[in-house]
Amino acid sequence: ATHLLGIEPLAPPEITALLDVADDYAEGARAGRRHWDALRDMTQINMFFENSTRTQASFELAGQRLGADVMNMGIASSSVKKGETLVDTALTLNAMRPDILVVRHPSSGAVDLLAQKVNCSVLNAGDGRHEHPTQALLDALTIRRAKGRLHRLSIAICGDIAHSRVARSNIMLLGKMENRVRLIAPPTLMPAGAADLGVELFDDMAAGLEGVDVVMMLRLQKERMDGGFIPSEREYFHRYGLDAQKLAFARPDAIVMHPGPMNRGVEIDGTLADDINRSVIQEQVEMGVAVRMAAMDLLARNLRAARAPKGVSA
Ligand code: CP
Numbered sequence: 001a002t003h004l005l006g007i008e009p010l011a012p013p014e015i016t017a018l019l020d021v022a023d024d025y026a027e028g029a030r031a032g033r034r035h036w037d038a039l040r041d042m043t044q045i046n047m048f049f050e051n052s053t054r055t056q057a058s059f060e061l062a063g064q065r066l067g068a069d070v071m072n073m074g075i076a077s078s079s080v081k082k083g084e085t086l087v088d089t090a091l092t093l094n095a096m097r098p099d100i101l102v103v104r105h106p107s108s109g110a111v112d113l114l115a116q117k118v119n120c121s122v123l124n125a126g127d128g129r130h131e132h133p134t135q136a137l138l139d140a141l142t143i144r145r146a147k148g149r150l151h152r153l154s155i156a157i158c159g160d161i162a163h164s165r166v167a168r169s170n171i172m173l174l175g176k177m178e179n180r181v182r183l184i185a186p187p188t189l190m191p192a193g194a195a196d197l198g199v200e201l202f203d204d205m206a207a208g209l210e211g212v213d214v215v216m217m218l219r220l221q222k223e224r225m226d227g228g229f230i231p232s233e234r235e236y237f238h239r240y241g242l243d244a245q246k247l248a249f250a251r252p253d254a255i256v257m258h259p260g261p262m263n264r265g266v267e268i269d270g271t272l273a274d275d276i277n278r279s280v281i282q283e284q285v286e287m288g289v290a291v292r293m294a295a296m297d298l299l300a301r302n303l304r305a306a307r308a309p310k311g312v313s314a
Helices: 012-030 054-065 086-094 110-115 133-147 165-176 205-209 233-240 281-307
Strands: 043-048 069-073 100-105 121-127 154-158 180-184 200-202 214-217 255-257
Touching: 012 133, 012 165, 012 281, 043 054, 043 086, 054 069, 054 100, 054 121, 054 133, 054 281, 086 100, 086 110, 100 110, 100 281, 110 121, 121 133, 121 281, 133 165, 133 214, 133 255, 133 281, 154 165, 154 205, 165 180, 180 205, 200 205, 255 281
Parallel strands: 043 069, 043 100, 100 121, 154 180, 154 214, 180 200, 214 255
Antiparallel strands: none
């Protein structure tokens, strides 16, 4: 493939291969290396139609470390503000001959649509409630490094599942790798059809966290609640916010994850989020750079192969 649009089409060996490459980049960076040449002579454009700190910064850094020319589209100061459509914006940039487009968009399916219109590699940096594949991959790498494996683990994903592309991509990835996934959410924040996802459903933290290896917390995504029911933050923290008391139901060596941005005192206690003995939130950010390097490296190899002249073999 020359695009990374979601976890759905990936086979387990492809996930493992990508994580292996990412692990090597992570170790290289820890050893102090900052420059590789996998994207030498390539141009990467980052188009973020929705706010981002971690994803945009790590894609930019990943491209720079691999030797690409990296350009960030300033959407706020672009002709999108004059009414230019997503497709026209993409075709305009495509005419400048980029090799890689990294796209975040508030509409589910927008990145797939865009990928059909351009002749470069497209990476989905999050589209609506649909998918956030590099987030699930960086979560998987963080879990694999912390637990020494990425199979037969019990993993709880907790909070606003209904509006979360992070949850959707993680449910698919962790299921493909043969883990037991539990979703813990108030009924109003559990997606319709959750029972068909091959996961166990809970609306109570004590029961859902019992004996799990990994606790993944999610932000209340008020921007996607469309005027629907928004729980009171105090009540929500009391029932669903992760603190030391609720974490005690999990295994004693369970790790705590959060994709960020986090709201301290709403879905997670701030002291617990900072507890380096339990929380791997900063490792998730670190692995984000490595996973995005691996994803772009592997797509660039496929892109170079697809573009190579089809000569007569020797
Ligand atoms: N986890 C994540 O996607 O964070 P950003 O919105 O800051 O990119």
